[in-house]
Amino acid sequence: MSCAILNFKNLIFSFIISFLLIWAASYFLVDSLHVYEYSEKLEMYVSSPGVFKFRSEGNGITHIGLYGINAIPDITKIKQNKIAIWGDSCSEAWQVDDNKKMSQILTKLCAANDIDLIAFNIGLSGNNTTDYYFSIPKIEHFAPSIKKHYILLTALKDTLPDPDNAYRSVFLSDPEYRLAKTNWKPKFIKRKAILEQFKLGFVWNLTSSISQLSPRFKPGISTQNNKISSPEKQYNYQVAWNFLLNKLKEQTDNPIAFVYCPLIPIIKNNQIQYKDENKNRIALFKEICATHNVEFIDMTGYFINEFKKTNKFPRGFCNTKIDKGHFNETGHRLIAEAILNHIN
Amino acid sequence: MLFTQIEFFIFFIILIILLAISRQKNDQKIILVFASYYFYAYWDYRFLSLIMLTTITDYMVGLCLKSQNIIFYRRILLCISLFINLSILCFFKYYNFFIESLSGIFNLLNLSPGTLDLILPLGISFYTFKSISYSIDVFNKKIEPCTSFLDYALFVSFFPPLLAGPIVRASHLLPQLKTKIKITQNNILQGLRLFIFGLFLKVFIADRLGLFVDIFFENPNVFDSITTWIAVLSYSTQIYFDFAGYSSMAIGTAKMIGYDIEINFDFPYLSKSIVEFWRRWHISLSFWIRDYVYIPLGGNKLGKSRTYINLLVAMTICGLWHGAAWTFVFWGFYHGVLLMFNRIYSKTHKERPSSHQTNFTIFFNWLITITGVVIGWVFFRVDNLSYALVIIKKMFIPSPGIAWSHPFAIFIIISTLFFHIFVYFKKNRTEVLPLHAKHTIAALFCMAWLIIVFHPKGFHPFIYFQF
Numbered sequence: 001m002s003c004a005i006l007n008f009k010n011l012i013f014s015f016i017i018s019f020l021l022i023w024a025a026s027y028f029l030v031d032s033l034h035v036y037e038y039s040e041k042l043e044m045y046v047s048s049p050g051v052f053k054f055r056s057e058g059n060g061i062t063h064i065g066l067y068g069i070n071a072i073p074d075i076t077k078i079k080q081n082k083i084a085i086w087g088d089s090c091s092e093a094w095q096v097d098d099n100k101k102m103s104q105i106l107t108k109l110c111a112a113n114d115i116d117l118i119a120f121n122i123g124l125s126g127n128n129t130t131d132y133y134f135s136i137p138k139i140e141h142f143a144p145s146i147k148k149h150y151i152l153l154t155a156l157k158d159t160l161p162d163p164d165n166a167y168r169s170v171f172l173s174d175p176e177y178r179l180a181k182t183n184w185k186p187k188f189i190k191r192k193a194i195l196e197q198f199k200l201g202f203v204w205n206l207t208s209s210i211s212q213l214s215p216r217f218k219p220g221i222s223t224q225n226n227k228i229s230s231p232e233k234q235y236n237y238q239v240a241w242n243f244l245l246n247k248l249k250e251q252t253d254n255p256i257a258f259v260y261c262p263l264i265p266i267i268k269n270n271q272i273q274y275k276d277e278n279k280n281r282i283a284l285f286k287e288i289c290a291t292h293n294v295e296f297i298d299m300t301g302y303f304i305n306e307f308k309k310t311n312k313f314p315r316g317f318c319n320t321k322i323d324k325g326h327f328n329e330t331g332h333r334l335i336a337e338a339i340l341n342h343i344n
Numbered sequence: 345m346l347f348t349q350i351e352f353f354i355f356f357i358i359l360i361i362l363l364a365i366s367r368q369k370n371d372q373k374i375i376l377v378f379a380s381y382y383f384y385a386y387w388d389y390r391f392l393s394l395i396m397l398t399t400i401t402d403y404m405v406g407l408c409l410k411s412q413n414i415i416f417y418r419r420i421l422l423c424i425s426l427f428i429n430l431s432i433l434c435f436f437k438y439y440n441f442f443i444e445s446l447s448g449i450f451n452l453l454n455l456s457p458g459t460l461d462l463i464l465p466l467g468i469s470f471y472t473f474k475s476i477s478y479s480i481d482v483f484n485k486k487i488e489p490c491t492s493f494l495d496y497a498l499f500v501s502f503f504p505p506l507l508a509g510p511i512v513r514a515s516h517l518l519p520q521l522k523t524k525i526k527i528t529q530n531n532i533l534q535g536l537r538l539f540i541f542g543l544f545l546k547v548f549i550a551d552r553l554g555l556f557v558d559i560f561f562e563n564p565n566v567f568d569s570i571t572t573w574i575a576v577l578s579y580s581t582q583i584y585f586d587f588a589g590y591s592s593m594a595i596g597t598a599k600m601i602g603y604d605i606e607i608n609f610d611f612p613y614l615s616k617s618i619v620e621f622w623r624r625w626h627i628s629l630s631f632w633i634r635d636y637v638y639i640p641l642g643g644n645k646l647g648k649s650r651t652y653i654n655l656l657v658a659m660t661i662c663g664l665w666h667g668a669a670w671t672f673v674f675w676g677f678y679h680g681v682l683l684m685f686n687r688i689y690s691k692t693h694k695e696r697p698s699s700h701q702t703n704f705t706i707f708f709n710w711l712i713t714i715t716g717v718v719i720g721w722v723f724f725r726v727d728n729l730s731y732a733l734v735i736i737k738k739m740f741i742p743s744p745g746i747a748w749s750h751p752f753a754i755f756i757i758i759s760t761l762f763f764h765i766f767v768y769f770k771k772n773r774t775e776v777l778p779l780h781a782k783h784t785i786a787a788l789f790c791m792a793w794l795i796i797v798f799h800p801k802g803f804h805p806f807i808y809f810q811f
Contacts (some may be wrong), residue, residue, distance in 0.1 A: 010782060011785060014782075014785035014788075014789050015789055017789075018786050018792075018793055019789075019793070021786075022793040022794070029798075030797060202797040205796065206796050209796060209799075213350050215349075215350050215351045217351060217355075217386075219387075219388075221388050221389070221390060267559070267563045267566050269563075270564065270566065270731075271563075271566060311745075311747070318748060318749055319751050320555075322559075322748045
């Protein structure tokens with residue numbers, strides 16, 4: 001009985017059928033592969049142009065254009081005045097569709113308010129403030145008439161020296177404060193590009209799962225799970241931020257504004273928490289920004305008011321965590337509105 | 345070692361090859377015992393000594409019982425077995441619980457016994473119950489004592505059901521150990537089918553549901569009533585698929601080696617009464633509790649009130665077996681109460697045979713049963729009883745809060761419902777994926793792909809490992 005189904009022909013046929021079924025399902029349910037390409041002009045790796053589906057958090061489709069800029073096919077062809085919104089994966093905003101990204105909402109809001117401005121997101125996962133230092137002059141060169149730079153600040157560590165991990169560039173403190181480029185290069189660019197061409201992202205998941213395996217065969221000893229958190233790094237915030245902001249201002253004559261997006265409100269300890277744990281340090285950062293003529297938008301009030309009014313978090317998605325993660329539709333809208341208020 | 349680890353797959357392939365090439369029955373058993381000890385020691389080799397202590401104790405007690413006919417001495421031998429097994433279990437599992445629970449009394453007596461940093465040995469509840477059942481069965485002369493130490497060591501340590509059941513009875517497994525293992529294509533196929541199906545239930549469904557469920561049960565105050573229902577139903581589905589998944593993998597693994605283990609779940613959420621639920625849920629445990637706790641207490645032979653007390657005691661012990669916390673004790677007691685009411689209802693309303701029941705009656709009975717079970721899971725999952733009350737209140741009194749309709753959770757709840765309806769109306773429910781059907785292999789391949797592509801990152805132990 002069993003031999004009937006275990007013949008070679010049936011095995012191959014079943015494998016092919018299952019492969020095709022999963023291929024079809026993964027087209028709708030699996031993230032596109034993030035394919036990078038090297039931009040000679042920007043001298044860095046950027047996302048390759050194309051359509052990017054994101055399913056593991058939210059449910060967004062992003063059309064990536066030149067220089068990895070989302071929702072605009074070729075930024076160099078747009079002659080209008082522009083606003084650049086810099087950031088990490090929060091600005092990249094794969095989690096929401098193009099028309100729900102903050103730049104697109106802001107452009108629409110500007111149009112509705114008779115302001116002749118086009119906003120565009122320029123974000124890459126893993127970016128920190130040092131990356132903007134290197135990229136701002138280049139983007140201004142290739143996409144002229146940028147009138148203002150808004151930098152999304154989602155984590156204070158993005159402004160601090162000696163980070164635990166940095167991709168494209170890094171803020172160092174030893175032996176002296178300096179900003180340096182790294183030799184970071186995305187892995188498996190060609191392999192990913194080929195797989196993405198045939199929409200075989202799920203095959204990549206398989207191979208990457210296998211490559212990440214590190215089997216252990218030696219019998220072990222289990223331990224109590226008493227995690228001791230590593231002590232927080234101590235910085236001279238004032239000196240570090242003065243250096244960073246000085247450097248940033250050297251790169252452009254256009255105004256720069258930080259948009260601080262705290263991790264609140266969040267669900268914690270069986271209640272909604274509104275208290276920003278970075279409140280004091282952010283107040284210091286804001287003060288230092290003012291001395292450097294760098295503007296500062298604090299999203300704390302926007303986020304809290306919106307939540308109290310509608311019970312909607314600025315971050316999070318129903319298919320991951322409802323309160324944490326990247327910005328959702330509400331978060332993008334609120335940031336766009338805050339920037340519009342700032343422009344006005 | 346977990347069934348979901350890559351190390352297990354490599355270990356198991358090597359084991360199957362070794363078993364296939366060894367010609368002697370005894371060689372095969374030695375290989376299996378060492379493999380089982382390695383399987384357990386992989387997690388923590390220090391606790392292997394506990395399994396060995398249990399093995400030696402009950403093997404010796406069994407042999408002594410064989411040569412002893414005086415009831416007094418036989419009782420002493422049984423007491424030795426029970427004392428050693430239960431002492432180990434109580435010390436590792438319940439010491440801190442009792443110290444914390446009785447702290448008020450200790451304070452009054454000016455005593456201050458501190459709690460200990462104890463690690464709960466994996467599977468201790470399962471192999472202890474397995475070994476105790478052997479001693480009791482030998483004492484009651486229901487089975488012959490095992491005369492081969494190798495056989496008995498293999499019975500206690502046999503790795504597929506070692507960590508989370510099913511609780512295999514000696515009367516079922518020991519006779520199988522007497523025959524030579526034959527690795528056959530049919531067994532491999534049948535076992536593999538069960539294993540992949542179990543892995544799919546655990547990794548693709550239960551683990552992914554856990555991501556939503558865990559957040560809800562840590563913060564039940566903030567969510568609204570609809571989210572509360574979705575989360576509670578999700579947990580009911582998660583615990584079923586997690587545990588049934590493990591059982592299926594254990595049965596499948598044993599089958600590939602050539603041993604049969606009885607099923608542990610038989611569509612429990614199709615039950616139309618709480619009695620039926622316990623005949624279908626964790627069957628090996630509920631029958632163990634029936635045979636070794638409820639019946640020795642007197643069962644239903646000592647009158648109405650005594651029967652109810654016996655039910656409450658047996659189910660409270662069942663709850664305590666699940667974990668050293670008052671939430672588990674309450675869950676067991678709650679099920680005891682449900683069983684008691686079930687009994688009262690059955691006595692007062694003489695049940696008509698199911699063939700004469702109207703569809704409405706069947707549906708109503710199912711609805712009442714499933715609601716009772718689902719409410720029970722709330723007590724089972726929460727960290728403290730106050731959370732349980734918040735959740736149950738939100739379930740039945742519409743409450744505002746954050747709405748979170750997790751799409752995967754809703755999809756799985758609806759799919760599970762439809763799957764159960766399909767199984768209910770299917771005449772032959774024994775095989776969902778029949779071995780002779782041509783689509784079975786394709787379905788198994790699909791499941792394997794889904795597990796690989798959609799497995800959640802991180803470590804997700806089986807829920808029943810904590811017991």
